[in-house]
Amino acid sequence: MFQQVFDPDGFSLVERDGKPAGFQFGMKLQYYRGAPLSIILDLEVWLDGVKMPREALRAVNRGDVFTLVEMETAVDNRWEFGRWGTVQVLSGAAPAPGPHRLGCTQTIRPSYMPWPIVVHAETDFTLPG
Amino acid sequence: MFQQVFDPDGFSLVERDGKPAGFQFGMKLQYYRGAPLSIILDLEVWLDGVKMPREALRAVNRGDVFTLVEMETAVDNRWEFGRWGTVQVLSGAAPAPGPHRLGCTQTIRPSYMPWPIVVHAETDFTLPG
Amino acid sequence: MAAPNQVKRSVSLYSLQEEYYYGRLDLEGCLRAVASTGATGVEVLAEAMFPDFPGPSPAFEAQWFGWLAKYGLTPTCYDAFLESKLYRNRVLTLREQVAMTERDIRLAARFGFKTLRTLCSTPLEVIEGSLACAEKEGITICLEVHAPFALDSEWSDLYLEMIRKTGTKHFGFMPDFGMFYRNMPPIARAQALRKGAHPDLLRRVDEAFAERVEKGFVHIRYSLDLAAANSAYRRENGMFDLKEKLVPLGANDADLGYLFMSYNFTWNDPSVVTRNIAHIHHTHAKFHEVDEQYVDATTPLPQVLAAYVAGSYDGYISSEYEGNSSLNDALPVDSVEQVRRQQEAMRRILEA
Amino acid sequence: MAAPNQVKRSVSLYSLQEEYYYGRLDLEGCLRAVASTGATGVEVLAEAMFPDFPGPSPAFEAQWFGWLAKYGLTPTCYDAFLESKLYRNRVLTLREQVAMTERDIRLAARFGFKTLRTLCSTPLEVIEGSLACAEKEGITICLEVHAPFALDSEWSDLYLEMIRKTGTKHFGFMPDFGMFYRNMPPIARAQALRKGAHPDLLRRVDEAFAERVEKGFVHIRYSLDLAAANSAYRRENGMFDLKEKLVPLGANDADLGYLFMSYNFTWNDPSVVTRNIAHIHHTHAKFHEVDEQYVDATTPLPQVLAAYVAGSYDGYISSEYEGNSSLNDALPVDSVEQVRRQQEAMRRILEA
Ligand SMILES: [Mn+2]
Ligand SMILES: [Mn+2]
Numbered sequence: 037m038f039q040q041v042f043d044p045d046g047f048s049l050v051e052r053d054g055k056p057a058g059f060q061f062g063m064k065l066q067y068y069r070g071a072p073l074s075i076i077l078d079l080e081v082w083l084d085g086v087k088m089p090r091e092a093l094r095a096v097n098r099g100d101v102f103t104l105v106e107m108e109t110a111v112d113n114r115w116e117f118g119r120w121g122t123v124q125v126l127s128g129a130a131p132a133p134g135p136h137r138l139g140c141t142q143t144i145r146p147s148y149m150p151w152p153i154v155v156h157a158e159t160d161f162t163l164p165g
Numbered sequence: 166m167f168q169q170v171f172d173p174d175g176f177s178l179v180e181r182d183g184k185p186a187g188f189q190f191g192m193k194l195q196y197y198r199g200a201p202l203s204i205i206l207d208l209e210v211w212l213d214g215v216k217m218p219r220e221a222l223r224a225v226n227r228g229d230v231f232t233l234v235e236m237e238t239a240v241d242n243r244w245e246f247g248r249w250g251t252v253q254v255l256s257g258a259a260p261a262p263g264p265h266r267l268g269c270t271q272t273i274r275p276s277y278m279p280w281p282i283v284v285h286a287e288t289d290f291t292l293p294g
Numbered sequence: 295m296a297a298p299n300q301v302k303r304s305v306s307l308y309s310l311q312e313e314y315y316y317g318r319l320d321l322e323g324c325l326r327a328v329a330s331t332g333a334t335g336v337e338v339l340a341e342a343m344f345p346d347f348p349g350p351s352p353a354f355e356a357q358w359f360g361w362l363a364k365y366g367l368t369p370t371c372y373d374a375f376l377e378s379k380l381y382r383n384r385v386l387t388l389r390e391q392v393a394m395t396e397r398d399i400r401l402a403a404r405f406g407f408k409t410l411r412t413l414c415s416t417p418l419e420v421i422e423g424s425l426a427c428a429e430k431e432g433i434t435i436c437l438e439v440h441a442p443f444a445l446d447s448e449w450s451d452l453y454l455e456m457i458r459k460t461g462t463k464h465f466g467f468m469p470d471f472g473m474f475y476r477n478m479p480p481i482a483r484a485q486a487l488r489k490g491a492h493p494d495l496l497r498r499v500d501e502a503f504a505e506r507v508e509k510g511f512v513h514i515r516y517s518l519d520l521a522a523a524n525s526a527y528r529r530e531n532g533m534f535d536l537k538e539k540l541v542p543l544g545a546n547d548a549d550l551g552y553l554f555m556s557y558n559f560t561w562n563d564p565s566v567v568t569r570n571i572a573h574i575h576h577t578h579a580k581f582h583e584v585d586e587q588y589v590d591a592t593t594p595l596p597q598v599l600a601a602y603v604a605g606s607y608d609g610y611i612s613s614e615y616e617g618n619s620s621l622n623d624a625l626p627v628d629s630v631e632q633v634r635r636q637q638e639a640m641r642r643i644l645e646a
Numbered sequence: 647m648a649a650p651n652q653v654k655r656s657v658s659l660y661s662l663q664e665e666y667y668y669g670r671l672d673l674e675g676c677l678r679a680v681a682s683t684g685a686t687g688v689e690v691l692a693e694a695m696f697p698d699f700p701g702p703s704p705a706f707e708a709q710w711f712g713w714l715a716k717y718g719l720t721p722t723c724y725d726a727f728l729e730s731k732l733y734r735n736r737v738l739t740l741r742e743q744v745a746m747t748e749r750d751i752r753l754a755a756r757f758g759f760k761t762l763r764t765l766c767s768t769p770l771e772v773i774e775g776s777l778a779c780a781e782k783e784g785i786t787i788c789l790e791v792h793a794p795f796a797l798d799s800e801w802s803d804l805y806l807e808m809i810r811k812t813g814t815k816h817f818g819f820m821p822d823f824g825m826f827y828r829n830m831p832p833i834a835r836a837q838a839l840r841k842g843a844h845p846d847l848l849r850r851v852d853e854a855f856a857e858r859v860e861k862g863f864v865h866i867r868y869s870l871d872l873a874a875a876n877s878a879y880r881r882e883n884g885m886f887d888l889k890e891k892l893v894p895l896g897a898n899d900a901d902l903g904y905l906f907m908s909y910n911f912t913w914n915d916p917s918v919v920t921r922n923i924a925h926i927h928h929t930h931a932k933f934h935e936v937d938e939q940y941v942d943a944t945t946p947l948p949q950v951l952a953a954y955v956a957g958s959y960d961g962y963i964s965s966e967y968e969g970n971s972s973l974n975d976a977l978p979v980d981s982v983e984q985v986r987r988q989q990e991a992m993r994r995i996l997e998a
Contacts, residue, residue, distance in 0.1 A: 070694055238735055274379060276377045
């Protein structure tokens with residue numbers, strides 16, 4: 037696993053129709069050749085120790101936005117190696133300003149590997165007040 | 166709907182490992198431009214008035230075999246317009262020799278149509294003794 | 295027709311689907327048949343008739359151009375279908391829809407076509423995103439104005455606005471004559487009766503159609519939710535009200551099928567073509583029947599073609615025979631003869 | 647090395663993944679770095695570094711050949727990955743897998759490569775189905791013999807039988823030096839200790855490895871169920887037995903991770919290369935570390951390269967640096983320097 041998983045400049049709040057909808061962060065995939073989104077079996081996000089609901093997650097890559105269910109057939113959208121992708125957490129509310137702890141697990145299934153790759157990473161970040 | 170839906174020469178028994186596994190029939194898709202299998206939302210088969218279990222059905226096209234669940238992502242396999250495809254019913258047993266009644270409903274969802282196409286066709290056929 | 299004109303005639307191979315389905319005509323046979331009707335252009339549904347679509351082989355490509363030369367035909371329009379609901383769990387993203395359209399544009403160019411038909415359900419953004427490719431490949435994307443969609447409507451204005459905004463020369467419209475149906479096709483009425491419809495109820499449907507022709511149709515609106523838009527169109531034009539009246543009178547499936555079908559066609563004054571001619575680059579001459587006297591009892595061909603001539607149209611008008619489905623439950627279909635009659639009817643009008 | 651030889655040296659860009667990940671090297675930077683190590687060939691993972699894979703643009707293609715000329719590099723091997731589990735609900739059909747392989751063969755040819763690496767998990771039928779395309783495009787498909795897969799095994803015999811049956815000249819093997827690991831990489835052991843492993847337990851793992859080297863490995867068998875085949879291989883070579891002994895001794899995740907990793911490498915007598923040389927068309931010089939004296943403490947490079955020379959091998963041996971993952975939890979990585987050292991080590995042996 038590479039040391040830097042999260043984009044230090046990628047944390048921000050997300051609004052929908054002028055109202056707080058959640059937050060987002062930038063991340064790199066922990067797999068050396070990139071991946072079509074469809075082989076990312078799962079993304080799991082924890083904010084301050086609380087697991088975010090799977091339905092709240094969105095993967096944003098190359099201008100397209102997918103729920104994790106939609107991602108199952110996103111075979112033509114590659115999360116390229118070394119490129120920041122964005123994960124949105126549309127929990128319906130903005131996390132409070134100040135410091136937070138983020139955790140994210142990536143589960144990737146390259147076809148030739150006998151078992152999926154599961155990588156967990158954590159970081160501290162601060163939301164502007 | 167075209168008059169001839171079923172292949173008059175396409176009815177036969179299917180064996181697996183030398184044992185009776187079911188039967189199959191040839192059919193044309195009732196849609197003027199053919200379709201990738203993934204937009205065929207459903208196939209339903211009745212034999213002598215008894216509906217066959219969905220899990221028993223296989224679509225065989227261009228050398229590939231799909232369950233109806235697998236068919237959901239068969240985007241590169243086209244059932245071409247005017248060509249016979251094969252539907253297998255792997256019910257685990259061979260229907261008895263002699264006359265039978267077959268019914269099949271095709272549900273196809275072309276993307277531009279407000280509603281899916283649902284076509285039901287029936288035919289009599291005879292299995293050799 | 296008063297003045298000489300540059301209107302050219304083509305045939306869409308959609309017209310020959312019955313013969314293709316039964317294997318009575320293969321693709322070469324279809325091209326031979328098109329040439330026999332007097333048309334000089336051919337329009338295709340590559341998805342229906344090109345082997346190994348969307349990856350036809352170089353060998354097929356060579357054969358295709360050989361056949362065109364052999365039968366003296368010019369490729370006119372490539373009919374694209376945007377399979378945006380390829381998966382169950384989602385609609386293709388904008389990027390994916392543009393990629394699919396670009397695939398079709400490249401195929402169209404590779405096989406010699408100049409225009410590409412895109413369906414009336416195509417999102418504005420998809421067309422806009424495909425314009426650069428269309429320009430590069432020398433293809434004009436034509437949005438099919440298929441009933442109940444209409445020119446001079448809120449819907450078509452959105453696309454005109456896109457043309458103005460982008461300044462593109464590679465996008466325009468192609469009317470489908472289903473927007474010039476003055477009444478229901480007689481063979482459709484005959485089929486409904488074969489299926490057990492009640493003559494008096496069909497008359498009520500026909501009268502309602504005539505009333506819409508008289509008063510004008512409420513146009514369908516732009517929406518990415520086709521079922522909702524189409525339902526609204528039907529409601530606003532009285533279909534559900536009429537249905538509620540017919541059901542207590544004993545309407546059966548055949549009656550209601552005829553009612554439903556009657557909302558697939560509309561009537562527009564043909565002058566709408568002349569007004570929009572600068573943006574019209576191809577046309578579907580949809581039809582159900584032309585009789586032995588070369589008359590279409592549904593679409594007033596002389597009046598419609600006059601609107602094209604009045605606009606100095608120099609594109610193709612392409613036969614799109616759809617009568618087979620009103621016959622093939624019980625009666626023989628001869629698509630080639632029907633197309634020949636429509637082509638002859640149009641020739642007589644245009645060369646008069 | 648006794649006789650002059652035709653062995654050529656290449657670098658797989660897999661080796662530079664750490665620098666690419668952080669943006670310290672872009673693709674051009676990687677090519678420049680490869681040239682700086684003394685290699686004349688370059689191997690790529692197009693999926694990792696070609697923009698817009700699998701549809702790289704003509705502009706990128708021109709740039710690619712420009713860079714090759716600028717840095718004096720020859721494309722050697724294109725590393726394909728067969729994404730047969732692209733969907734959750736099924737494995738791609740044979741036809742789809744062949745189509746994907748053909749896509750990669752055409753990309754390889756378009757970008758100037760002569761060989762295509764296919765993974766040891768590739769079904770026989772997929773390779774057989776792709777041979778015609780490989781022949782047409784002038785590509786030799788090379789099955790990577792990646793530990794724990796082995797030459798002179800039941801598994802490799804199946805592919806040899808396919809070569810005999812088809813008579814193809816466009817398929818062969820490419821060993822990966824992970825099959826020539828005489829012991830665990832020291833940097834992997836150091837990393838385990840950093841993570842809290844117990845020295846005495848690591849020693850038990852190392853001893854078990856040495857025992858396998860001594861007695862010989864039970865080879866993994868051909869199966870479309872990779873997880874089952876791999877589990878069987880681990881069981882038959884004693885991994886689960888050893889685990890059961892280590893757990894009561896207090897083995898933690900770091901100990902067990904080291905145990906698990908130790909089954910990713912095998913030792914084979916290098917003479918296996920000489921015996922199979924007629925079917926070997928490329929090679930991955932997988933390595934974890936080469937020190938300042940140009941010694942790899944894990945793989946006996948002189949002995950392994952001698953086996954190639956003995957077979958009069960005239961293909962490429964391509965550096966595949968994998969040490970970054972044993973360092974990058976805590977230590978700096980310098981992939982370019984590591985590759986330079988391995989290239990220099992190989993040069994000294996081959997030019998001696
Ligand atoms: Mn039309
Ligand atoms: Mn390797």
